[in-house]
Amino acid sequence: MSMKFKLPRHVSSDYLTRLISREIKRQELAFPKASLKTLTEIKEISNAIEKMGLPKYLVCKKLPSKLGFGIFLHPQAKPILRGSVIAPYSGILSLEPENDPEDSDYAFAPMGEMLLHKEEQALFDPKRKFHSRRHYALKLDAAKNGNFTRFINHSDEPNVRIEYMRIPKNSLGLAVAPLEVIYFAKKTIHPGEQLLVSYEGDENSYWGAMGIKPYPLFPKTFVLQGKSKIEFRR
Numbered sequence: 001m002s003m004k005f006k007l008p009r010h011v012s013s014d015y016l017t018r019l020i021s022r023e024i025k026r027q028e029l030a031f032p033k034a035s036l037k038t039l040t041e042i043k044e045i046s047n048a049i050e051k052m053g054l055p056k057y058l059v060c061k062k063l064p065s066k067l068g069f070g071i072f073l074h075p076q077a078k079p080i081l082r083g084s085v086i087a088p089y090s091g092i093l094s095l096e097p098e099n100d101p102e103d104s105d106y107a108f109a110p111m112g113e114m115l116l117h118k119e120e121q122a123l124f125d126p127k128r129k130f131h132s133r134r135h136y137a138l139k140l141d142a143a144k145n146g147n148f149t150r151f152i153n154h155s156d157e158p159n160v161r162i163e164y165m166r167i168p169k170n171s172l173g174l175a176v177a178p179l180e181v182i183y184f185a186k187k188t189i190h191p192g193e194q195l196l197v198s199y200e201g202d203e204n205s206y207w208g209a210m211g212i213k214p215y216p217l218f219p220k221t222f223v224l225q226g227k228s229k230i231e232f233r234r
């Protein structure tokens, strides 16, 4: 499958980025600062995503039944070590009223309880009358634009974890961000295994909202094998 999703990192406006920084301060949230090792790995994977979409050591493959596509470590690749960056989860950043989310199978809400000034509500929520205490949530949506992380499926026992981080000033040419959603290897990922993450935070917000139970997927439920033609192991 050719990878048309080639967005290394999320898209925001300076206006929204400033608003996010302000809200992080007001809510006294402290997202950990990405280390130099993490920044270096983000830089490397961003370059690969920009160039070819999917780095060579990964495979995007259609799964049986209604599961759609999934991301696998190539059967001939080296293991991915625990703690390595998989990639930033990229997409379009926007704001939406907290209790009125528009459903997207590809969206995160990395931050809630946001308060907006009058002119900000007019911009992000033009249909509603201004209400100073209405809460908004930050939405990171990869429905229309994103990268291969949007194809990573859900597991209750994942080998990938999600971290909300701050991208500090750096000399690598990476744009600063008050909040970035980054996928890391939670444990060693072995060749052929599927990359899987848990979509659920504290609440049962993803599958609960969809009203379905996820298929019990584990890193070795479907394993890729083969040299020339890559197939699932039987």
Ligand SMILES: C[S@@+](CC[C@H](N)C(=O)[O-])C[C@H]1O[C@@H](n2cnc3c(N)ncnc32)[C@H](O)[C@@H]1O
Residues within 6 Å of the ligand: 066, 067, 068, 069, 070, 105, 106, 150, 151, 152, 153, 154, 155, 213, 214, 215, 216, 217
């Ligand atoms: C972020 S996408 C993952 C990529 C998706 N398979 C695709 O081809 O676009 C999330 C969607 O994938 C499917 N999915 C992911 N994990 C699943 C699981 N464990 N059981 C059932 N469906 C799953 C669901 O349709 C879900 O809404």
